[in-house]
Amino acid sequence: MTRIDGRLVARCTAVLAGLALCATAHAAQKELVIGVSDALTGPGAVYGLPQSNAVQMAVDDTNAKGGIKVGQDVYKLRVVAYDDKANPTEATNSVRKLIDRDGAQYLLGFCCSGPTSAVASFIGRENVTMLVGNAAERAITAQGIPNLFRTRPPADFTGSAAGAFVAKRGVKTIAVIGSLDVSFYSQYLEAFEREFTKKGGKILAKETFGLKDRDMTPQLTKVRALNPEALLVLGYVEPCAFVYRQAVELGMKMPRYGFTSGSEEQFLKVATSEQMEGVWDLRPTELTVSALGERANAYVAEYTKRFGIPPSPSSPYAYDQFYVLKHAIEKAGSVDPKKVQDAIRSGGIPPEAIMRYLPVGSAMFDENGQAYTTNGAFQWQKGKWVYVSDLPSDPVAYSKYLRSLRK
Numbered sequence: 001m002t003r004i005d006g007r008l009v010a011r012c013t014a015v016l017a018g019l020a021l022c023a024t025a026h027a028a029q030k031e032l033v034i035g036v037s038d039a040l041t042g043p044g045a046v047y048g049l050p051q052s053n054a055v056q057m058a059v060d061d062t063n064a065k066g067g068i069k070v071g072q073d074v075y076k077l078r079v080v081a082y083d084d085k086a087n088p089t090e091a092t093n094s095v096r097k098l099i100d101r102d103g104a105q106y107l108l109g110f111c112c113s114g115p116t117s118a119v120a121s122f123i124g125r126e127n128v129t130m131l132v133g134n135a136a137e138r139a140i141t142a143q144g145i146p147n148l149f150r151t152r153p154p155a156d157f158t159g160s161a162a163g164a165f166v167a168k169r170g171v172k173t174i175a176v177i178g179s180l181d182v183s184f185y186s187q188y189l190e191a192f193e194r195e196f197t198k199k200g201g202k203i204l205a206k207e208t209f210g211l212k213d214r215d216m217t218p219q220l221t222k223v224r225a226l227n228p229e230a231l232l233v234l235g236y237v238e239p240c241a242f243v244y245r246q247a248v249e250l251g252m253k254m255p256r257y258g259f260t261s262g263s264e265e266q267f268l269k270v271a272t273s274e275q276m277e278g279v280w281d282l283r284p285t286e287l288t289v290s291a292l293g294e295r296a297n298a299y300v301a302e303y304t305k306r307f308g309i310p311p312s313p314s315s316p317y318a319y320d321q322f323y324v325l326k327h328a329i330e331k332a333g334s335v336d337p338k339k340v341q342d343a344i345r346s347g348g349i350p351p352e353a354i355m356r357y358l359p360v361g362s363a364m365f366d367e368n369g370q371a372y373t374t375n376g377a378f379q380w381q382k383g384k385w386v387y388v389s390d391l392p393s394d395p396v397a398y399s400k401y402l403r404s405l406r407k
Contacts, residue, residue, distance in 0.1 A: 044086030091115030178234030
């Protein structure tokens with residue numbers, strides 16, 4: 001009987017061990033849905049598709065390392081992405097599907113301000129966490145929505161630094177051509193003009209183009225007659241590239257400044273490198289490896305290998321979003337969105353972050369849910385964007401200003 005009892009004990013022990021392993025395996029198979037709403041087609045896709053790709057790449061890397069550990073559970077991640085076409089109605093529908101049908105409590109992406117603002121108008125009533133990328137409209141974080149955070153600084157935070165930079169370069173008169181009916185471009189221009197005129201500069205003209213316009217010669221012809229010392233071009237990559245190209249074709253040799261955040265490949269679809277030579281882009285210090293270092297270099301290499309094309313300069317906003325979320329979930333020890341939001345508010349800059357962030361106090365995000373990157377002056381030189389210098393920026397002062405806008 002002793003031998004038989006020993007066998008029974010051994011068998012029972014084995015069964016119990018097996019049940020424990022099954023329970024562990026079951027816990028490890030938990031899934032967390034990451035929702036992405038972004039412009040995957042249309043004019044906004046130059047920003048939205050790279051953001052969506054960046055989220056997927058970060059998720060794949062995390063899953064390959066085992067997922068996210070939360071207490072005794074390990075979560076594998078699944079991305080569900082919808083195309084909002086940079087349209088407010090489509091974005092609202094996409095987010096409603098992500099929340100109501102797919103069960104997503106974490107929403108990433110959001111490259112364009114119009115659709116992002118539409119979602120922001122109701123997201124505060126939902127039990128979700130929303131992380132905004134490239135969308136630069138100031139009002140998105142001026143409302144103090146407790147479950148919304150943005151990695152890109154507002155457009156006017158950059159615009160004021162750009163105005164001071166152009167004035168310091170000795171420019172006294174400038175003409176503006178851009179998507180001036182789009183709020184975040186108009187906000188950039190307002191801040192630019194305030195600093196530029198403060199230092200003795202004058203804007204001679206403000207000409208507008210639409211997102212789908214391709215012939216900019218009427219606006220350029222008007223501007224040329226005023227003989228400005230420089231041009232300021234504001235808008236999405238493709239229409240701005242047409243402005244740069246057609247200005248050269250019209251013999252306009254003045255310096256050209258812009259606010260676009262496009263990659264070399266995106267501009268070269270419209271203009272030649274010779275036509276782009278000397279153009280400045282005054283924008284957040286985004287994905288320029290010479291300005292960001294080795295992590296950015298590795299990011300570019302991995303993205304290019306995965307997707308067969310280099311990433312856009314603004315795509316790491318979404319990549320960084322994901323790692324903000326990952327570390328906040330781990331810090332909270334929970335996937336409850338409210339606990340994760342508290343962890344985001346008090347959290348620092350994740351070690352995987354690609355962009356150069358300026359913390360407010362010890363936190364990455366200020367009380368408005370807004371993060372700040374450095375601003376930079378980039379110039380097209382011999383076929384590529386070259387980082388030239390930082391644009392002095394004050395996130396603490398801007399944070400107080402943003403807080404003052406709440407109703």
